Structures are given as structure tokens and as C-alpha cells.
Amino acid sequence: MTTGLSPAHSKNSKHRWTFFRAGGFDQVRLDDGADLMSLDRLDQKLWVALSCPTGGVELDGKTLELIDSDGDGRIRVPEIIEAVKWTVSLLKNPDELIKRSPNLPLSSINDESVEGSQILSSARYILASLGKEDATEIAVDDMADVQEIMTRARFNGDGIIPADAADDAALQGIISDIIDCVGPEDDRSGKPGISKSKLDQFFTDALAYSEWWREAESNADVIFPLSDDPISAAAAFMAVQEKVDDFFTRCRLAAFDTGALKVLDCREGDHPACTAKNLSQTLEEISGLPLARIEPRKALPLKEGVNPAWIPAISAFYAQVVKPLLGDKATLTEEEWEHIKEKFNPYKDWLSRKAGTAVEKLGLDRVREILNGNAKELIGGLIAADKALEAEFDHITSVEKLARYYRDLFTLLNNFVSFGDFYTRKRKAIFQAGSLYMDGRSCELCVRVEDVDKHSTLASLSRMFLAYCDCRRRNGTEKMTVAAAFTGGDSDYLMAGRNGVFYDRKGQDWDATIVKIIDNPISIRQAFWSPYKQFARMIGRQVSKLAAARDRAIIERAAAGTAVDAQAIAAGKAAPPPFDVAKFAGIFAAIGLAAGFIGSAIVSIFTGFFKLAWWQMPLVIAGAILVISTPSVIIAWLKLRQRTLGPLLDANGWAVNARARINVTFGNSLTKIAALPDGAVRSLEDPFADKKKKWPTITAILVILLFLLYWLNKHGVISRWMSGLFG
Numbered sequence: 001m002t003t004g005l006s007p008a009h010s011k012n013s014k015h016r017w018t019f020f021r022a023g024g025f026d027q028v029r030l031d032d033g034a035d036l037m038s039l040d041r042l043d044q045k046l047w048v049a050l051s052c053p054t055g056g057v058e059l060d061g062k063t064l065e066l067i068d069s070d071g072d073g074r075i076r077v078p079e080i081i082e083a084v085k086w087t088v089s090l091l092k093n094p095d096e097l098i099k100r101s102p103n104l105p106l107s108s109i110n111d112e113s114v115e116g117s118q119i120l121s122s123a124r125y126i127l128a129s130l131g132k133e134d135a136t137e138i139a140v141d142d143m144a145d146v147q148e149i150m151t152r153a154r155f156n157g158d159g160i161i162p163a164d165a166a167d168d169a170a171l172q173g174i175i176s177d178i179i180d181c182v183g184p185e186d187d188r189s190g191k192p193g194i195s196k197s198k199l200d201q202f203f204t205d206a207l208a209y210s211e212w213w214r215e216a217e218s219n220a221d222v223i224f225p226l227s228d229d230p231i232s233a234a235a236a237f238m239a240v241q242e243k244v245d246d247f248f249t250r251c252r253l254a255a256f257d258t259g260a261l262k263v264l265d266c267r268e269g270d271h272p273a274c275t276a277k278n279l280s281q282t283l284e285e286i287s288g289l290p291l292a293r294i295e296p297r298k299a300l301p302l303k304e305g306v307n308p309a310w311i312p313a314i315s316a317f318y319a320q321v322v323k324p325l326l327g328d329k330a331t332l333t334e335e336e337w338e339h340i341k342e343k344f345n346p347y348k349d350w351l352s353r354k355a356g357t358a359v360e361k362l363g364l365d366r367v368r369e370i371l372n373g374n375a376k377e378l379i380g381g382l383i384a385a386d387k388a389l390e391a392e393f394d395h396i397t398s399v400e401k402l403a404r405y406y407r408d409l410f411t412l413l414n415n416f417v418s419f420g421d422f423y424t425r426k427r428k429a430i431f432q433a434g435s436l437y438m439d440g441r442s443c444e445l446c447v448r449v450e451d452v453d454k455h456s457t458l459a460s461l462s463r464m465f466l467a468y469c470d471c472r473r474r475n476g477t478e479k480m481t482v483a484a485a486f487t488g489g490d491s492d493y494l495m496a497g498r499n500g501v502f503y504d505r506k507g508q509d510w511d512a513t514i515v516k517i518i519d520n521p522i523s524i525r526q527a528f529w530s531p532y533k534q535f536a537r538m539i540g541r542q543v544s545k546l547a548a549a550r551d552r553a554i555i556e557r558a559a560a561g562t563a564v565d566a567q568a569i570a571a572g573k574a575a576p577p578p579f580d581v582a583k584f585a586g587i588f589a590a591i592g593l594a595a596g597f598i599g600s601a602i603v604s605i606f607t608g609f610f611k612l613a614w615w616q617m618p619l620v621i622a623g624a625i626l627v628i629s630t631p632s633v634i635i636a637w638l639k640l641r642q643r644t645l646g647p648l649l650d651a652n653g654w655a656v657n658a659r660a661r662i663n664v665t666f667g668n669s670l671t672k673i674a675a676l677p678d679g680a681v682r683s684l685e686d687p688f689a690d691k692k693k694k695w696p697t698i699t700a701i702l703v704i705l706l707f708l709l710y711w712l713n714k715h716g717v718i719s720r721w722m723s724g725l726f727g
Contacts, residue, residue: 066401299333
């Protein structure tokens with residue numbers, strides 16, 4: 001299949017394309033049917049995607065399977081172009097594809113083309129079979145079960161008829177007999193049926209079988225040596241012929257070489273193959289032994305001394321062949337055997353020419369009954385009537401295909417040729433699985449994931465904060481995994497194990513639990529405060545560890561002291577002396593020295609700070625904040641600029657052909673943060689709020705007053721005021 005996407009072809013195209021800018025790159029805008037008809041001339045380098053999987057996307061899977069012409073589970077550019085060409089060729093006005101209508105108007109089908117006319121005829125047939133003869137449009141839902149339409153129809157155009165295609169019960173029985181003899185062919189409805197070739201094969205075999213028997217009937221005296229039940233007699237003879245020949249051959253060899261008797265009689269080694277087994281008359285090893293003991297020129301015993309495995313067959317042979325031909329005999333000589341064989345030679349010759357074996361199971365009477373009627377003509381008429389509808393039924397699948405393309409193709413184009421649906425935010429893109437609600441936010445960019453570890457390896461290059469969530473509903477019987485991109489707010493309370501609710505594209509709610517996180521900056525605001533939050537968390541952890549260690553040490557020391565006291569009392573000794581402060585004077589001195597050093601450092605910092613001019617102080621504070629926050633902000637800014645959609649989709653099997661950026665502004669539209677609705681009335685009274693205490697306010701006022709007094713004293717204001725006051 002050629003795509004017509006060569007650069008030269010693209011440059012020579014006279015079609016005027018319109019592009020829009022989104023995601024940091026130019027994307028083609030598909031505005032009308034002319035754009036669709038010229039799609040094969042759009043340079044492939046300008047397509048946003050080059051391929052996508054048929055699974056894991058929010059578009060009708062049957063539509064994607066129809067577009068995937070080679071059935072490899074992926075949709076590529078040539079298949080898209082082929083689908084567009086086929087669709088626009090069958091529509092009177094290709095502009096209608098832009099509507100994405102769920103219903104295909106019959107008047108929109110281009111019936112001036114041969115295929116369009118046949119599709120229109122098939123569409124009307126489908127509607128008529130559904131009782132909608134007056135309908136002017138057909139929907140995909142009308143063909144929800146094409147197989148059911150095929151099943152309900154008496155004829156479906158494939159030239160194969162099942163038994164129930166006939167109204168007459170007798171004819172239905174004949175069709176069933178034909179299927180039983182020559183084998184079935186699958187009708188479009190899924191039922192077993194017969195075609196014209198199967199019908200001809202059956203009647204050819206039936207006629208041959210009947211004529212073969214007619215030969216025997218006209219020469220019965222010659223072909224059947226016994227008139228009383230000749231078929232059973234012949235069958236009894238044929239059943240033992242080979243074994244009786246074997247017996248007399250062994251006897252002749254024994255007469256030729258008596259030394260080989262044990263070998264010919266299979267007595268060598270006492271039949272070791274049999275001795276270790278549970279013997280029965282039907283055991284294969286026993287039936288393989290001679291009919292009777294082998295001796296030179298011996299006659300075949302018919303009653304006594306017969307191989308147990310062959311007693312039933314020899315008894316039937318005796319009763320139906322030997323006794324009628326030779327009388328009541330206990331043994332059969334080789335000469336008598338040859339006489340019997342000669343009698344059955346005409347039968348064997350006739351049997352070798354058997355014809356029509358496929359119909360033999362029906363029996364001669366049934367075969368001739370079918371041949372003597374007009375079943376062949378009647379069944380042939382049914383097949384012809386079915387075949388006459390071939391065009392209509394051949395295009396039933398084409399009707400479904402056209403209706404699906406009419407509804408879904410433009411949606412696929414806006415998620416393949418461009419990402420118009422995603423960046424315009426008018427509707428969800430086909431790769432968006434739904435919305436995740438968690439931590440006071442809703443995340444719109446959620447994609448389905450099959451393998452979390454495999455997906456996260458590539459998706460981490462998207463530079464987005466991703467939360468992989470296992471989703472379950474209906475008590476866990478339905479499961480799926482999604483990767484949700486958090487593009488607004490912060491990540492302080494997002495961690496593995498956090499629960500939320502996921503709503504799929506059908507509005508169904510799923511219990512969602514975070515199982516893995518790819519940590520990347522979410523916003524500049526988060527990056528600015530991140531160092532302080534990390535420092536606060538570090539201090540909190542250290543204080544918690546110190547408090548826990550001190551608590552554990554006190555408990556251990558108290559337990560140890562109690563044990564020593566108890567031991568001393570039990571031994572009649574005095575308890576250990578109390579804690580001696582003097583012994584630990586050095587330790588306390590060291591601790592005091594360290595505290596003094598830290599205090600001196602703090603005092604030095606504040607002293608230096610207060611020596612600054614008043615207007616320099618805010619600058620120093622701002623500078624300190626910038627020094628602390630700037631590295632984190634710069635790193636976050638760089639990562640946010642690199643945030644892209646491509647790796648997130650490529651990890652799912654897409655081949656994204658552009659750097660589809662997700663900047664801060666667009667990212668904020670993908671993650672909505674909880675906010676009060678417009679016009680909401682808010683009460684600030686919280687009956688359970690923490691009680692306000694006065695000492696923090698008093699402390700703050702005292703600190704401000706001390707700072708003010710220090711500043712006034714430093715600049716001599718207080719001295720000048722005191723001098724003026726006391727003269």
C-alpha cells in the first residue's frame with residue numbers, strides 16, 4: 001500500500017492547509033472534507049502520531065479493528081489514509097464526517113458508485129429485517145449483532161443453506177442427510193449447511209452407489225454364493241479370510257521345514273510378550289497368534305482348539321459359510337478352503353469396485369428414496385435463491401464499517417493527525433481514560449497501563465508527577481491500572497497507599513489506590529517552599545528521634561536502677577548512693593560551653609543584622625530567602641519547561657511524532673484544585689478551632705518593642721531624648 005507521503009508530493013500539493021499552535025508546536029487543523037480528501041498529501045513529518053495501539057484507547061474497539069487492515073494490533077498512517085479514502089468515496093458530502101454523528105443518513109451514501117449502491121441496498125435490508133422499513137438513517141447500534149441478522153434471515157447470500165432453510169420437514173431431513181454424508185460448510189449464520197458443490201457431490205455418490213448395487217442385483221447368483229442372507233455370509237468370510245490364509249501357509253511351511261515349527265507356531269519363549277499381562281481374548285498379542293496349533297498338513301479346527309480371540313469370528317464363518325456350503329464339519333481342509341475362496345471371488349471382485357461410499361451409511365433404501373424424488377432440484381432452487389442475495393449480504397459488513405467510520409473516524413484523526421481534542425479541551429482525547437479525584441484535586445490526564453514497571457521506565461522522561469493507581473470495582477472482580485498526571489497543587493500528601501476515586505469515560509466509579517509514584521515538580525510555588533518544608537520535616541524527624549531516644553534511655557536507666565536496688569536489698573547491702581552532681585561537673589560544663597557557643601553565634605548574627613540600616617534589613621531577609629529557594633525554583637522551572645506528553649503515550653505503544661509540551665498554564669487546566677463556587681457564602685466561625693492564647697501575641701509585641709528600643713538606642717535617639725529631658 002502506498003501512502004503518497006513523499007516530500008516532493010507534499011510540496012507540489014495545491015491544497016492550502018491551516019495550522020494552529022498548541023503544545024509548543026504547529027498542528028494541522030482539519031476543518032472540512034477537502035482537508036480529509038487531501039490527507040494523503042500532508043507531509044508525514046507534520047503528523048502528530050505515526051502509530052497507535054488498537055487497545056487501551058477510548059474509542060470503539062471494533063472500529064479500530066476495521067481500520068487495522070493487517071490485524072497486527074496497531075494503526076499506522078497508511079491504514080488511516082486508506083480508511084479516509086474509502087469513506088469519502090462513499091459519501092456525497094465528505095464535510096459530514098466533521099459532525100461525528102452516531103447515525104448515518106441513507107441519503108448521505110453515494111449511490112452513484114457501484115459499491116455505494118450495494119451498501120445502500122444492504123442498509124435498507126438490515127433496517128427492514130429490524131422492522132424499520134421507513135427509517136431514513138442507520139446507526140451502529142442497529143448492527144450491534146450482525147450475526148443475529150444473519151441467523152434470522154432465511155437466506156443470507158453465501159450460497160450455503162442450513163437444513164432449516166427449507167420449509168418442508170422431509171426436505172430438511174434430506175439436507176441433514178447430505179450434511180452427514182459429505183460434511184458441512186459453515187453458513188454465515190454459523191449453522192452447518194451445504195453448497196451447490198456439496199449437493200452435486202452427494203447426488204453423484206448416491207447415483208454411483210445405487211448403480212453399483214444394481215450390478216449385484218442383476219448378477220446375484222454369481223456374486224453372492226449363498227442366497228440366504230448373502231451380505232452377512234460375505235462379511236463373515238471376509239472377516240477371517242486373511243487369518244485362515246495365514247494358518248494354511250504356516251502349515252505348508254511346517255511341512256517343508258519341521259525345525260521351524262516352534263517359530264511358526266509362536267511357541268518360542270512361551271510368548272514372553274503375554275506372560276506378564278492380564279490376558280483376555282481381545283488382547284492384541286493373542287489375536288496376533290495363529291488361528292490354531294500349527295502342524296504339517298493340518299486341517300483348520302472349527303470348533304475345538306481355536307485361538308480364543310478368534311472364536312466369535314470362526315463361529316460366524318462356520319455357521320454362515322461352511323455349514324451351508326460343505327455341511328456340518330468339525331475341521332476345514334486347505335482344499336475345502338480354496339473351494340470356498342473360489343466361490344467368493346466374484347463377490348470380492350464386485351466389492352473392489354464399490355462406488356459412492358460417502359452415502360453408504362444411509363443404506364440403499366434411503367439412497368434410492370432420495371434419488372427417486374425431486375430433492376436435488378428443490379435444494380438447488382434454495383441455494384440459487386440464497387445466492388441471489390449475495391450482493392446485499394456481502395455488503396452488510398461494509399454498511400457497519402461505513403457507519404462506524406462516519407461516527408468515529410474524525411475523532412481518531414483529531415487524536416492522530418493532530419492532538420486537537422486534547423489541546424482544545426473541548427472533549428477528552430482518546431488516550432484519556434477518565435478522571436482521578438484525590439487530595440482535593442481532579443486529574444484529567446489519566447492513561448491506562450498494563451505493566452507499571454515497564455511503563456514507568458519510559459514515562460519518567462515526561463517530567464510529570466505521575467501516580468500509578470490500581471483501580472477496582474464490584475468487590476474487586478473488575479480491575480485496571482491507570483497513570484494519573486498531577487499538574488497542579490503540591491505533592492505533600494501524595495504517597496503510596498493513598499486512596500481516591502477514579503471515574504472512567506462511562507461515568508463508572510472505581511476505588512483507586514496509589515501503588516507507585518514518579519516524583520517530579522508540580523509547580524513553582526511548591527518548589528519555592530520545598531526547602532523550608534524539607535528543613536521543617538528534618539527538624540521534626542530529628543526531634544522525634546531525640547525524644548524517643550531520651551525516653552528509651554530514661555526507661556532503661558530506671559529499670560536498671562530498680563534491678564540494682566532490689567539485688568542490693570536482697571543481699572543485705574545498702575542501696576547505691578544518689579546521683580552526685582560534682583562527678584558530672586565536667587559534662588555540664590561542656591554542655592554549657594556548647595550552648596554558650598551556639599547562643600553567641602545567634603547573638604552575633606542578630607547583632608550584625610541590627611547594625612544594618614533599616615532599609616537594608618528587608619533586602620537581607622529577601623536575599624536569604626532567594627539563596628535558599630532559588631536552586632529549587634530553577635530546577636523546578638527547567639523540569640516544568642521539559643514536561644511533555646510523548647513519553648507517557650510512547651510507554652503505551654504510541655509513536656508520538658512531536659514534542660507535545662504541557663506547560664504550566666495548560667497543566668493547570670488538566671488538574672483542577674478544589675475551590676469554592678462563585679457566590680458561595682463562607683462562615684469563618686469554627687466551633688472546634690484551636691483556642692487562641694494571649695502569650696504568643698504578648699511575646700511578639702515584646703520582641704518588637706525590644707527591637708525598636710535597640711534601634712533607637714543604636715542611633716542615639718534615646719540619648720538625645722534623655723539629654724533634652726534632663727538638660
